[in-house]
Amino acid sequence: MLPALANIPTGADYAALLPAFVVAVTPLLILFVDLFYRESGPWRRVVAVGLALVWLIVAGALQAGQYPHDYVAFGGAFVQGGFSIVLSEIVIVATIATLLLSIGVGRDDQVAGTTSLLLWSASGAMLMSGASNLMTVFLGLELLSLALYCLCAMSTRRTARESALKYLILSSMASGFLLYGSALLFGATGSVAFAALASATVTPLLALGAGLFMVGLAFKLSLVPFHAWTPDVYEGAPLPVTAFMSIVTKAGTLAVLARFAYAALPSEHRAAVLLPLWVLAALSMLVGNLAALAQTDMKRLLAYSGIAQVGYIVTAFAGTSALGLRYAILYLAGYTFMNLGAFAVVALMARDGDAIVGLPRFAGLAARRPWLAAAMTLFLIGLAGLPPTIGFTAKILILTTTLGAGYAWLAGTLILGTAISAYVYLKIVRAMFARVDAAHVRDERSPNVLPWVAVAVCAVATVVLGLQPLTPSNILPLVK
Amino acid sequence: MTVTALVLGPLVIGLLLYLVPREHGGIARLVAVAVGAISFGLALYDPAAGDASVRWLSRPFAASFHLGFGPVSYWIVVLLALATFGAALAVTGPRSRALAAQLLILQGAMNGVFLAKDLLLFALFWDLMLIPVFLVLVEFAPHGRTAWKYLIYNLAGGLALLLATAAFGYLATTTDVIGKSLPAGTIGSVWGAWIFAGFAFAFLIKTPVFPFHTWMPETYAELPAPMVAVVSAVQSKAGLYGFLIVGLPFLAPEMARAQTLMFALGAIALIYGALASLVERDAKRVVAYSSLSHLGLIVLAVFSGSNLAIAGAVVYIVAHGLFSAVLFLALGAVEQREETRDLARLGGLGARNPKLAGALMLGALAALGLPGLAGFSGEILILTGLYRAGFVWPALVALVAVVLASAYMLRLFQGIMNGPEVPDLPERRDMTWTEALAIAPLVAGFVLLGINPAPLVARAAALAQPAPPALVSVRAVPEDSHAAGAR
Numbered sequence: 001m002l003p004a005l006a007n008i009p010t011g012a013d014y015a016a017l018l019p020a021f022v023v024a025v026t027p028l029l030i031l032f033v034d035l036f037y038r039e040s041g042p043w044r045r046v047v048a049v050g051l052a053l054v055w056l057i058v059a060g061a062l063q064a065g066q067y068p069h070d071y072v073a074f075g076g077a078f079v080q081g082g083f084s085i086v087l088s089e090i091v092i093v094a095t096i097a098t099l100l101l102s103i104g105v106g107r108d109d110q111v112a113g114t115t116s117l118l119l120w121s122a123s124g125a126m127l128m129s130g131a132s133n134l135m136t137v138f139l140g141l142e143l144l145s146l147a148l149y150c151l152c153a154m155s156t157r158r159t160a161r162e163s164a165l166k167y168l169i170l171s172s173m174a175s176g177f178l179l180y181g182s183a184l185l186f187g188a189t190g191s192v193a194f195a196a197l198a199s200a201t202v203t204p205l206l207a208l209g210a211g212l213f214m215v216g217l218a219f220k221l222s223l224v225p226f227h228a229w230t231p232d233v234y235e236g237a238p239l240p241v242t243a244f245m246s247i248v249t250k251a252g253t254l255a256v257l258a259r260f261a262y263a264a265l266p267s268e269h270r271a272a273v274l275l276p277l278w279v280l281a282a283l284s285m286l287v288g289n290l291a292a293l294a295q296t297d298m299k300r301l302l303a304y305s306g307i308a309q310v311g312y313i314v315t316a317f318a319g320t321s322a323l324g325l326r327y328a329i330l331y332l333a334g335y336t337f338m339n340l341g342a343f344a345v346v347a348l349m350a351r352d353g354d355a356i357v358g359l360p361r362f363a364g365l366a367a368r369r370p371w372l373a374a375a376m377t378l379f380l381i382g383l384a385g386l387p388p389t390i391g392f393t394a395k396i397l398i399l400t401t402t403l404g405a406g407y408a409w410l411a412g413t414l415i416l417g418t419a420i421s422a423y424v425y426l427k428i429v430r431a432m433f434a435r436v437d438a439a440h441v442r443d444e445r446s447p448n449v450l451p452w453v454a455v456a457v458c459a460v461a462t463v464v465l466g467l468q469p470l471t472p473s474n475i476l477p478l479v480k
Numbered sequence: 481m482t483v484t485a486l487v488l489g490p491l492v493i494g495l496l497l498y499l500v501p502r503e504h505g506g507i508a509r510l511v512a513v514a515v516g517a518i519s520f521g522l523a524l525y526d527p528a529a530g531d532a533s534v535r536w537l538s539r540p541f542a543a544s545f546h547l548g549f550g551p552v553s554y555w556i557v558v559l560l561a562l563a564t565f566g567a568a569l570a571v572t573g574p575r576s577r578a579l580a581a582q583l584l585i586l587q588g589a590m591n592g593v594f595l596a597k598d599l600l601l602f603a604l605f606w607d608l609m610l611i612p613v614f615l616v617l618v619e620f621a622p623h624g625r626t627a628w629k630y631l632i633y634n635l636a637g638g639l640a641l642l643l644a645t646a647a648f649g650y651l652a653t654t655t656d657v658i659g660k661s662l663p664a665g666t667i668g669s670v671w672g673a674w675i676f677a678g679f680a681f682a683f684l685i686k687t688p689v690f691p692f693h694t695w696m697p698e699t700y701a702e703l704p705a706p707m708v709a710v711v712s713a714v715q716s717k718a719g720l721y722g723f724l725i726v727g728l729p730f731l732a733p734e735m736a737r738a739q740t741l742m743f744a745l746g747a748i749a750l751i752y753g754a755l756a757s758l759v760e761r762d763a764k765r766v767v768a769y770s771s772l773s774h775l776g777l778i779v780l781a782v783f784s785g786s787n788l789a790i791a792g793a794v795v796y797i798v799a800h801g802l803f804s805a806v807l808f809l810a811l812g813a814v815e816q817r818e819e820t821r822d823l824a825r826l827g828g829l830g831a832r833n834p835k836l837a838g839a840l841m842l843g844a845l846a847a848l849g850l851p852g853l854a855g856f857s858g859e860i861l862i863l864t865g866l867y868r869a870g871f872v873w874p875a876l877v878a879l880v881a882v883v884l885a886s887a888y889m890l891r892l893f894q895g896i897m898n899g900p901e902v903p904d905l906p907e908r909r910d911m912t913w914t915e916a917l918a919i920a921p922l923v924a925g926f927v928l929l930g931i932n933p934a935p936l937v938a939r940a941a942a943l944a945q946p947a948p949p950a951l952v953s954v955r956a957v958p959e960d961s962h963a964a965g966a967r
Contacts, residue, residue, distance in 0.1 A: 323540055370498065381611065387604040396600065399646035400540045411646070415639045422635050426614070430627060433618045469537065
């Protein structure tokens with residue numbers, strides 16, 4: 001075969017991208033169908049969300065069918081394997097849960113639009129999960145982010161616009177960092193492929209590029225000190241969008257970070273270049289949990305909690321061991337279920353599925369709505385790392401690999417952060433089980449019962465994963 | 481099968497009790513009583529039950545859901561079944577359902593702690609047993625901060641335990657080790673010190689031992705009587721049990737090195753607890769501080785390295801469980817009648833409540849170490865063991881505390897039962913048969929154990945079998961012999 005022809009994409013290359021492609025094309029179908037509605041009605045909503053759910057499940061099945069295969073598509077631009085597939089599945093699960101939460105939110109005539117944006121955003125994250133050169137990374141990231149800017153503004157609340165604008169400006173800045181870093185990396189090595197970076201000699205240009213690239217990722221991941229935007233954006237955005245953001249941006253960005261940390265740095269300098277990242281993780285675990293102590297609004301609380309939880313996940317990368325990566329994915333999967341479950345409970349407590357839910361609303365919930373309180377207790381003790389949940393199991397796995405890699409200080413910080421977080425989460429448990437005068441508590445219920453599906457699935461997954469922690473086996477190699 | 485049922489049965493039934501309508505607390509209570517009785521019967525019927533094991537993790541270290549009876553744990557499980565039975569019978573009031581359910585969940589979680597043969601599983605149940613106590617404190621304690629204090633102290637311990645378990649698992653490549661022994665040098669002295677520090681921190685908080693005891697008097701005072709009977713009888717033994725099954729076999733050099741410090745802490749707890757019991761006015765706090773004192777004695781025994789003292793520790797662990805449950809259940813009955821626990825207010829209750837006075841008297845006598853009751857068997861073994869091993873001063877300190885025990889236990893009894901009747905306190909009828917039924921098996925237990933502690937001593941001797949270096953003599957192990965194994 002002629003060398004030049006090796007780069008011509010084949011059917012197998014496209015097959016690797018098919019699930020992401022399905023998710024990206026479904027919105028066209030949804031928007032097309034929506035054109036035929038003259039007036040608003042619940043049907044319009046059901047059809048849009050129903051189509052999205054069906055095609056997401058198809059994409060998830062397609063993705064799962066490819067599980068055992070490693071395939072390097074498009075000359076190394078997209079690497080498919082256990083790693084990317086599990087992360088894509090996490091994105092799909094989170095998107096499905098978001099759709100279940102979003103049924104009652106927003107105007108009927110907007111639903112097709114919001115659903116489409118959600119799917120485009122998800123397809124961006126799916127692209128990021130396999131992206132292994134700088135251009136695919138940027139493409140996926142922008143697809144993810146641009147749709148999210150619009151979604152954040154999709155609420156009648158006044159703070160929504162503010163939230164969206166803030167997100168737009170800060171996130172664009174982060175993209176700027178990332179892009180500038182990418183440009184420098186390209187300048188230093190003459191290649192956009194992660195694989196080429198691993199064999200490059202370290203020059204100041206390369207180090208600066210790597211630094212800027214990581215700053216950009218840290219912004220998107222909201223690692224401390226790049227976290228300030230997160231609580232405000234989470235608070236202003238509609239509840240389902242917040243739930244979506246809390247998982248999908250993390251999944252996509254963590255995929256890029258993992259590839260970069262594990263495969264795109266010369267191995268002899270890896271520990272030194274990545275040291276700032278571990279410091280950021282440690283700061284996130286402490287600052288995130290400390291700041292969460294003072295929160296009284298559920299969305300803000302979960303935002304700060306998410307900052308700390310990302311810290312736990314990044315801690316698993318320390319020492320860049322293969323096991324660490326598997327446990328990071330496991331923790332992310334567990335966090336997906338615990339966090340989405342908590343958001344679903346919050347959604348069930350608001351009449352329109354999108355009100356501000358403050359902590360006082362949880363007072364005495366166990367007496368009024370015992371099932372909801374029981375589920376919320378499970379999610380919260382999971383987030384706090386208590387048994388019998390995946391939060392406990394994944395945390396001890398991360399601790400072991402971190403200790404084994406010689407990062408005892410990071411393991412100690414993780415324990416300290418967990419200790420602080422116990423107060424954050426159990427404060428809510430306490431409120432739910434305390435005796436209160438029911439007359440003083442506003443008891444709102446969402447007419448939408450679909451979040452119950454999310455609650456049930458997440459509760460079961462939280463416990464089952466904790467007892468049987470499945471991790472993807474074929475995660476390496478990450479790049480070629 | 482038996483061991484699995486002992487753990488999962490109470491946990492699942494406890495959760496299911498929440499399906500009983502709230503107003504039918506009586507049904508929930510009956511179910512809890514039945515579960516306590518059945519667990520007791522099951523443990524007695526099948527003492528040689530085989531282990532149950534299911535693989536949990538294979539990397540980064542091997543771990544299993546491995547449950548089984550061990551030399552010490554068998555009797556603690558029997559004790560827990562009795563305590564749960566008595567506590568469930570004593571459940572009353574408008575929120576019986578929640579209390580009965582949480583009692584069962586606590587029983588299941590604690591059975592898990594004591595039956596776990598895997599260190600990671602031990603850590604799992606260790607954290608799990610916090611939750612029912614926390615939830616009961618949230619629902620029942622008059623002060624909100626008690627629940628937090630309990631949780632923060634014990635969770636800090638639990639997290640230290642988790643970190644130590646992770647390090648242990650990394651070094652030993654398995655946590656399925658309880659009741660087995662590791663090749664010498666697996667842990668090494670550098671890691672060993674840290675791992676021991678993590679475990680010891682958790683165990684000392686849970687017991688509790690001075691200076692980590694401050695959560696205890698409040699928690700004991702504010703928990704409802706049935707729950708505190710179980711917590712004081714069994715949960716407080718988890719730390720001591722941990723020293724016996726983790727410290728002695730795997731961290732013997734570190735145990736030996738920490739001996740002086742632990743003797744000091746144990747002795748302070750002994751004396752301080754006794755003195756505080758002499759002056760506290762709240763009856764429940766008197767018993768709480770007396771526990772601090774008694775458990776300090778067990779700490780001395782565990783760290784002495786003497787076989788005799790350790791056998792005494794095992795006897796005393798069970799004995800203390802039996803009589804402290806009796807004391808707290810009797811005090812619960814007193815509080816129900818008089819609506820106060822203040823020793824300055826109470827008085828003369830014995831005149832019209834002779835049966836209740838008898839129950840409290842029996843508990844107090846066992847606690848002060850009357851020969852013929854279980855407290856005495858444990859104490860005499862520990863004191864003799866300490867003395868024989870050459871620890872004269874610790875033995876003397878312990879002796880002083882044992883003498884003080886008579887003073888504060890009699891003060892407690894006299895303050896409540898003797899003296900002139902207090903006219904402005906309510907007058908209610910004497911002990912009902914359910915209350916008597918709750919206390920009777922525990923009393924029978926400490927009488928039998930007082931007459932014949934041999935079954936426990938025999939079991940304690942078995943404790944020495946799997947890990948010879950630990951019990952031959954902890955002190956004989958040269959400090960640097962493990963240094964070579966450091967990683």
